[in-house]
Amino acid sequence: MNGEKPNDYPVEFENVLARAVSRRSFIKAGTAVGATFYLGGVSSAVSAATRTEQPPSYTTLMGFNNIATSTADTITLPEGYSYELLVQWGDPILKDAPAFSVANTAADQLGQFGDNTDGMSMFHLPTATGVDENRAVFAVNSEYINREFMHTHKGENMSADDVKKEIYAHGVNIFEVERKNGKWQVVKDGRLNRRLHGDALDFELTGPVRGSDLVKTAADSSGTQVRGTLNNCGNGETPWGTYLTCEENFNGYFGAPEGTEMTDEQKAYGISTEGFGYNWWPTEERFNVAKHPNEPNRFGWVVEIDPMNPDSKALKRTAMGRFKHENAALTINKDGHAVAYMGDDERGEFIYKFVSKDKYIEGNRAHNMTLLEEGTLYAAKFNDDGTGEWLELTHGKNGLTAENGFPSQDYVLVYARIAARYLGATTMDRPEWVACHPSSPMVFCTLTNNRHRGVREEHPINAVNPRMNNNFGQIVRWMPMNRDHSSTKFAWDLYVLAGNPTVFEDEYAGSDNISKDNMFNSPDGLAFDADGRMWIQTDGNYSNQGDFAGHGNNQMLCADPVTGHIRRFLVGPQGCEVTGIAFSKDQRTAFVGIQHPTEGWPNTAKDGAPRSAVIAITKDDGGIIGA
Ligand code: FEO
Ligand code: CA
Ligand code: CA
Secondary structure (H helix, E strand, C coil): CCCCCCCCCCCCHHHHHHHHHHCCCHHHHCCCCCHHHHHCCHHHHCCCCCCCCCCCCHHHHCCCCCCCCCCCCCCECCCCEEEEEEEECCCECCCCCCCCCCCCCHHHHCCECCCCEEEEEEEEEECCCCEEEEEEEEEEEECCCCHHHHCCCCCCCCCHHHHHHHHHCCEEEEEEEEEECCEEEEECCCCCCEEECCCCCCEEEECCCCCCHHHCCCCCCCCCEECCCCCEEEEEECCCCCEEEEECCHHHHCECCCCCCCCHHHHHCCCCCCCCCCCCCCCCHHHECCCCCCHHHHCCCEEEECCCCCCCCEEEEHHHCCCCEEEEEEEECCCCEEEEEEEECCECCCEEEEEEEEECCCCCHHHHCCCCCCEEEEEEEECCCCEEEEEECCCCCCCCCHHHCCCCHHHHHHCHHHHHHHHCCCCCECEEEEEECCCCCCEEEEECCECCCCCCCCCCCCCCCCCCCECCCEEEEEEEHHHCCCCCEEEEEEEEECCCCCCCCCHHHCCCCCCCCCCCCCEEEEEECCCCCEEEEECCCCCCCHHHCCCCCCEEEEECCCCCCEEEEEECCCCCEEEEEEECCCCCEEEEEEECCCCCCCCCCCCCCCCCEEEEEEECCCCCCCC
């Protein structure tokens, strides 16, 4: 956009939907999806704003050429773009932390960047008149660990210190960065630097579940103070300058002696005796659910962190519900309520919405810091006619009563999945990231894939999840009724069905905005830049064979949210997942996470240890990324 910000898209949603429908050949392919699904009832669901101007065309939104797919063990970018490494697993980010070595101890890891980078946000440091364009504090998630690469013994002889090292390699990395001579660098002794890890005593439960019997443990009889954050996947950020880190597959860290019976509630969240096989519980007893059945209830939350105050507590926001949180896309509604959209990443789980009780007040940070403490949670129901509704998860409403097995609001929030299922929310194809358009009320969510769809009875095919054995994934888009995020009604359509037109001719070829040149599978990361370009990151099958022939390595694409045009912008190295994205305020640097690469890239230590990394992408002419 050459520095000019496009205006709001004052597009009648009916027109958006009509265009979306007209470009889709899959509608003709005899699937469950039909044009009437999209158009029927939409005009009554969405009372659109008056259309006064054309949306910008895709050629103005994207100023680079689509790049080819690749299987090379490197990062590929469009001509005129370059990247540098910003930080990798094991790099020191706290003062006096040692340099990376596979032999690093738990104490070493405490001062170093964690493993498996994921969601991230950049907060520019304030100045007397605004913000410093060249100084910022970064918050970056470390989602999980790769045990086989984390220790010199490949994980076969775990000591108590090794277990601690793994726990410390999870969480959130907060560190200052500075741009010098056009290059961003970590400021190792930054005043704001800190590591919030899986064992840190910095976490508090807030909201309706604070103090509930469901979260009291032997170590915390108050049910208010939590040790650690785990499986920090995607992120969110608030207009009042806080970071949201989202706890995803927390269940895997817990275990119990063989034969321990799990409750229905524990089963609904995947708690099992073996977990992911980390086997932390014999040395770290709180992960033994036979002894500490409430400990897992203290994970699976959205956590709000103030990156500007290194002494502040990180606040687990229980009003936003407990599930396997992917990310949280927050927007301020036109009536002032803070609204967060969130996905629960599991086959057949749901999309949620939180609406704050109080309203945002510009400039009143202390007040705004309380907005996520109280509010109303909803789960999404996508009707086959292109309309949808938000089902309220409030005790006493919609049958969420004691006689139906929901004794209280803390139960509804701790077991939000059970409540949403009871209300008939739509089981989705693994909801990953949600993203809100920066200047219109359009919201998008990646549905990454679902090999059970249409195969298992509880995951029936429907209009929003239209394919059997969905290998490829899709992105759904919705618009709230009256452009009002507080409304319980919305209209939706499918923005894209990923697929492979070189292998299939039916709906598995993908929607009409997919071609042999821009195809991909398993959309996951999703974010808008300030100009309204939508960035899609993939975490899928990179075999480049069979159904995935020609897809190459995982990648990042850029999309026009209105016209549907999609271009490939980045291809990652072998084996990696591309996840996490942030932009400098001037949009002249894009930071992108390369999670779990293989040992060939970037291999700066030359020791064969694969190291997840954040890269900084710039345009050689200093221009805006993507423009
Ligand atoms: Fe952490 Fe669903 O990806
Ligand atoms: Ca993800
Ligand atoms: Ca994924």
